Amino acid sequence: MPASKILMITGDFTEDYETMVPFQTLLACGYTVHAVCPGKTAGQTVATAIHDFEGDQTYSEKRGHNFALNATFESVRAEDYDALVIPGGRAPEYLRLNPEVIKAVRHFFDANKPVAAICHGAQLLAAADVLEGRTCSAYPACRPEVELAGGTYADIAITDAVSDGNLVTAPAWPAHPSWLRQFMTVLDAATVLETNAA
Numbered sequence: 001m002p003a004s005k006i007l008m009i010t011g012d013f014t015e016d017y018e019t020m021v022p023f024q025t026l027l028a029c030g031y032t033v034h035a036v037c038p039g040k041t042a043g044q045t046v047a048t049a050i051h052d053f054e055g056d057q058t059y060s061e062k063r064g065h066n067f068a069l070n071a072t073f074e075s076v077r078a079e080d081y082d083a084l085v086i087p088g089g090r091a092p093e094y095l096r097l098n099p100e101v102i103k104a105v106r107h108f109f110d111a112n113k114p115v116a117a118i119c120h121g122a123q124l125l126a127a128a129d130v131l132e133g134r135t136c137s138a139y140p141a142c143r144p145e146v147e148l149a150g151g152t153y154a155d156i157a158i159t160d161a162v163s164d165g166n167l168v169t170a171p172a173w174p175a176h177p178s179w180l181r182q183f184m185t186v187l188d189a190a191t192v193l194e195t196n197a198a
Contacts, residue, residue, distance in 0.1 A: 006187075007081040008035040009073070009101060009124075015089030016048035016064030017173040018118050022085055023067075025180055031187070033085070034071035038098050041072040049089050051119075051172070053158075058141065059172075073100075078107040083187055088119025088139065088172070096127035106130060114166045114190050116183040122146050122169065137162045137169040166190065 006026055010019050019035075026033045037046050048064030084105065086092065095101045105128040108115050117125055122138030123145055125131050131151030138146055138153070146153045154162040154169070161170035161179035166186055170179035
């Protein structure tokens with residue numbers, strides 16, 4: 001039984017695949033997903049960036065699609081959601097400067113709700129100070145942030161993901177099958193626990 005509501009916090013120049021694929025996949029699997037961006041309202045869009053691995057020392061970056069938001073950040077309450085998704089790309093770099101975003105991220109950890117973060121999403125987790133004692137994957141360039149925040153960096157294949165309790169992380173979009181499968185396993189387990197507790 002799918003969890004009823006998932007919050008996705010994203011922003012301009014979020015990674016295209018890491019935003020669109022989980023958003024559409026989770027919707028297709030019966031979850032409700034609200035995609036929000038601080039300072040923007042439902043119906044507005046965020047620009048996406050396509051990050052590719054083409055043999056250079058780091059990823060290349062190209063302009064992607066416009067991704068339509070379906071909820072308004074300033075109107076949602078983290079307490080009303082069962083889980084959180086944090087895509088990568090450029091967005092986490094500036095979203096981590098927003099105190100309300102940090103507060104929302106911390107809520108999901110304080111309440112032990114499922115959280116999925118991919119690639120540069122770890123920058124937001126590190127800024128929220130929620131990685132102490134946790135194992136976390138991320139794009140390799142984010143390893144220092146994970147470790148400086150007290151986390152253990154999971155040095156895994158780019159196609160793999162790792163779960164640590166209710167936190168599911170992955171290095172980049174090639175890990176989508178593993179990342180989303182693990183996240184939905186955690187989501188469904190959390191739903192069963194909540195149902196049994198009721």
